[in-house]
Amino acid sequence: MELLVNLVINGLATGMLIFLLAAGLTLIFGLMDVLNFAHGGLFVWGAYAGIFTYMFTESFLIGIVGAIVTGALLGLITEKLIITPVYGNHIQQILITLGLMLVLQEMIKVVFGPNGVAVKTPSYLAGSWEIGDVIIIKYRLFIIVVGFIIFGIFQYMLKKTKVGLVVRAGVQDKEMAQALGIHIKRVFLYVFMVGAALAALSGMLMAPYSGVIYAEMGMEYAILGFIVVVIGGMGSFSGSLLAAILVGLAGSFMAYYVPVLSLAVNMILMAIVLIFRPQGLFAMRKERST
Amino acid sequence: MKMKLPLQHLCFFLMLAILVLLPFVNDSRTLMILLTQIFIFGILAMSYDILLGYTGIVSFGHAMFFGLGAYTTAVMLKQMEPTLSTFFLSIVVGMLLAGFISFLVGLLTLRLKSHFFAMLTLAFSGLFLVVAEKWRSVTYGNDGFTFRAPEIFRDRMTFYFFVLACLVVIFIALYRFVNSPTGRILIAVRENEQRTKSLGYNTLYYKVIASIVAGTVASLAGSLYAISLRFVNTSVMTMDITLDALLMTIIGGVGTLVGPLLGSAVIEYAQHALSGLARDYPIFERWIIFFGILYILAVIFFPKGIIGSLRMMFWKWRLKRKGINQSSVTLSQEKERFE
Structure with a gap:
């Protein structure tokens, strides 16, 4: 029982972090048709900027705010300088965002130093609770709660507010939305910034969870994010949550029961999805033929 | 195009003659190593261009095939007798492995939009990198291992000629390939996949062929690279290798075979020069930044x-x-x- 609960909590916590990363990816893809390979770079910048703010101010909350602001600013710069010039050209978009990813990763080493940084969990989130014979680590629960809150907020925004309506209309048919008088380029920019901020937040929350941050972690987690986006269906927000939880749980269970397979399990999951349901498990709309 | 051919052939033979005669004029160690390196990465970049330039699909996992070739050669030469026949056997094994994996990956993702191929190859190469790091009993992880190259390749000059011969053979083979009916169809896929499909061609089949050709040639480049260093570690699987191939292809010119070769010369020379500068100015140790920025600028302003x-x-x-x-x-x- 204790083992099961712990594995589930581990899986959920990892899943939530991947979800925050993948949510931005999938929104940006659904709306702008841009697969942002630099997302991992934004993630790692969020982690470093957040943690350095946290160590400087000694307040975890200000650190989180720092990460989000950094992410949004980087998103703004990226959209304006990198995405806009190659808008509409898929090959160039893929190539250029990968280039940005490498620049961001190397810039981390220049600005913050090439070595990993150890991160401590803030005291009020450290430690664990004991419920009966089940030990629950506080920080993991914290991540799960934050993940669900953010999912709730976004789901509400997307489904119930005017902003969400505009974004959903853009995902469905951007030419039509534009014809109806929506400044779609501006919506792109905001969505990109929000996606970048989510990636940065994910990086910041990941830091105390893994205990150490390093420049290459961006690429590692970005790959998980891509896998989640493929499994969940590109452009599907709730799909990415379910897929992220699936990937997180599969990872945590495999790591315990069949450690050899834990590396490959995500790849196998993705391969199965690609064979049988290439548009993703939870994709609503059909893949357009273009 | 027909009229240009004799001129192109003339240039080709002239260049070849210069490269063959060069070691007899100047056989400095640095130059030999640099040129060998340029040839090896030239092969890699040409194979990459089959995908990017001719078929119009982006792969981010080219390092995986390169690394596969390098590890196959290194492991086989270490475990078995370091003879020439082992070496050739290892090249064949590496190419077969790479061909099989590119077939698998291609079949899974080439049906879908270009994003999927880019993403899946990135994920796959990430998996291969982790395997290379964790499977310590064979790969010795990040530390890598040295091995004995076949006797004949100990001499830099012999190896130079061998790599040059490989380059020429691959260049001619790929030239024939892209100008064959299959190659023409690949270009048609790049130009307009829908139309090619409606003309009755099974485009998936041709795209998988392109991915297999690119994978096997990259594996050959990896085998040669392993021999040139007589050492292998996980760096052959990293993103840097893919980035190099990308950069060389884009700087040199996509959709040509000469372009990647020229790109390889430019990038390898620049790396050589920058690592020299790094001794005086530490900022140049992070030369990937310069390449990354150069690459972004090239994609925006200089895409051809x-x-x-x-x-x-x-x-x-x-x-x-x-x-x-x-x-x-x-x-x-x-x-x-x-x-």
């Missing part, structure tokens, strides 16, 4: 690369000489070629 731009200038010049003002037409055609 050196060869592509030269070719466009040549066309414009020829049109002008003929007195036909069609430069706008040519421009838009050239633009479409890349998109």
